[in-house]
Amino acid sequence: MLRYILLILSLITVGSSVRASGPYRAMNAVELNLLDSLTEQYDLSIEDGPKKENARLISSSLAVLLGPFGAHRLYLGTTTKVAIIYGITFGGFGILATIDLFHLLFTKDLDAYRNSDKVFMWVK
Numbered sequence: 001m002l003r004y005i006l007l008i009l010s011l012i013t014v015g016s017s018v019r020a021s022g023p024y025r026a027m028n029a030v031e032l033n034l035l036d037s038l039t040e041q042y043d044l045s046i047e048d049g050p051k052k053e054n055a056r057l058i059s060s061s062l063a064v065l066l067g068p069f070g071a072h073r074l075y076l077g078t079t080t081k082v083a084i085i086y087g088i089t090f091g092g093f094g095i096l097a098t099i100d101l102f103h104l105l106f107t108k109d110l111d112a113y114r115n116s117d118k119v120f121m122w123v124k
Contacts, residue, residue, distance in 0.1 A: 001058055010034070060104045067097030072104065077115040085119055096120070 055076075063072035070078070070086030091097030096119070103122050104110065113121045 001054060055110055056104060059110070060101060063097055063101040063104055067091050067101060068094060072097075072100060073116075073121065076110070076113050076121075078121070079117045082117065082119055 059072045059075050062075050066072070068086065068091035070083035070091065073086065074080075074083050086092070086096065089096075091100075100121060103113070107113070112124075
């Protein structure tokens, strides 16, 4: 997550001289070199994907902040149907979001909860 924030901030600072002249502007060599050096310095490679520790932290943070709307479930890769059900019922009146939070915090492996299209993610 920190990688993506640093990448966005670097692109904003590099692209601050961009004028509203069109949808595409080629980057010059200085901007490309700066972006390459930031990528190497902070290891901003996108191919890695989120680490398991970061996934636990991010998904549990989303469950605390936006749990009644199913944001943690969307982060873990569920269908939008589940997020709509969470939104309509406000996370099962907060009960489902709280149970999800405890499962996210205390389960050893989060892979069982990834890409689950069940409303009750902990039911097998």
